[in-house]
Amino acid sequence: MYMYFPTNYVWSMSVVATLNNGGLIDDVDKACRPVLEASTQGDDVGTELLYASWQAVADRLLASAQEDEARGWNLGAAEKYYRAMLYTSQAERLQSPLWEGRRAAYQKSIDLLLKHVELAGVPVTTVDIPYTGDDAPEGAQLPGYFYRAPGDGPHPLVVLWNGLDSTKEMMYSSGFPQQLAERGISTLMMDPPGSGEALRMRDLRARYDTEVWAASTLDWIEDNAVDLGVDTARIGLVGWSLGGYYVPRAAAFEKRFALAVAWGANYDWAAVQEARRRREGENPVPHYWDHVHWVFGASDMDDFIEKTKNMHLRGVVEQITVPFLVTHGEGDRQIPVDYAYKEYEAAVNSPKRELRIFTQEEGGAEHIGLDNMPYVSQFTADWIAETFAELA
Secondary structure, eight states: OOOSTTTTTHHHHHHHHHHHTOOOOOHHHHHGGGGGHHHHOOOSSSHHHHHHHHHHHHHHHHHHHHHHTTTOOOHHHHHHHHHHHHHHHHHHHHHTTOOHHHHHHHHHHHHHHHHHHHTTTOOOEEEEEEEEOOTTTOOOEEEEEEEESSOEEEEEEEEEOSSSSHHHHHHTTHOOOOHHHHOOOEEEEEEOTSSHHHHTTOOOOOOOOTHHHHHHHHHHHHHHHHHHEEEEEEEEEEEEETTTHHHHHHHHHEEEEEEEEEEOOOTTTHHHHHHHHOOOOOOOOSSSHHHHHHHHSSSSHHHHHHHHHTBBTTTTTTOOOOOEEEEETTOOOSSSSSHHHHHHHHTTTOOSSEEEETTTTTTTOOOGGGGGGGHHHHHHHHHHHHHHHHHH
């Protein structure tokens, strides 16, 4: 993986994600060069400086986009709004949950993306899905973006879940929904409880039994299938990073899904936490323990361990009865590649199971393939399109 910050994996991973999702190398260099020295002091120190440096670049783009828009140059403005969103989103992701500017920074990323969508004419609409979990407050809703495939439909649909620290805005910038749309597949990008807008703006915390929010989502899709143009017999579920735990769990116990993809084999996330306590492997974000306590609404380490003790897939993957794809990078520094083999081998009741390990030579070998995201996402999109066609 390209290590812009030679001693700082976490900060460098965001640089790579930005470049793979449409960021420009000159913008990234302008944002990162002022904090090179700060990067040598560890993941946590200097994250507010990092945000300020990225925002200086994003705000210059924003000003230029507004000038373009005032002249009626909507397509040029839309592209600049997109890059400003991308830089804001990646910089916000690296901040402490205790940072007082975090909500405003996240809201800015939403506003910039929606401005891009409006000016570029992207077929994306915002949705709110009633969430009926037993820990959810009355009237709770899960936020998402619906990306409609071209044509009349009804189209197959992929429900896309993120992980511990990503957002639905990052799902859009990954290019994956666009790749699915090219194959005639619509996408519902969602922030599950504990992530993105659901966490930051609605205070909805993560839980281990992911079939609960999966059921709420499927109920909403079925109720709105005609308006969405969705074929309810072909609804797939895809999740990356911690979503690689969320998805197999949901697919095992919620039988309305037609296929499932674990984009990163998070076979035993509870064990990963014990390894991180021993400082084994890399963390995905700075301020890691503050972050996971925030995600799960944990009061301290003991409470966090209690809330996450069931987050493994032993005895769960065996109950998946639909086509199931597991992808993983051989050089993943966060989740052991051995988990991918264990997960695949346990999926004995899947009628079509496949394991794809991406190597250092071809690219996509890092966590969820961030070092070569388009390569990994194209493979995944093709597998989904092939499988939906077989199901039809």
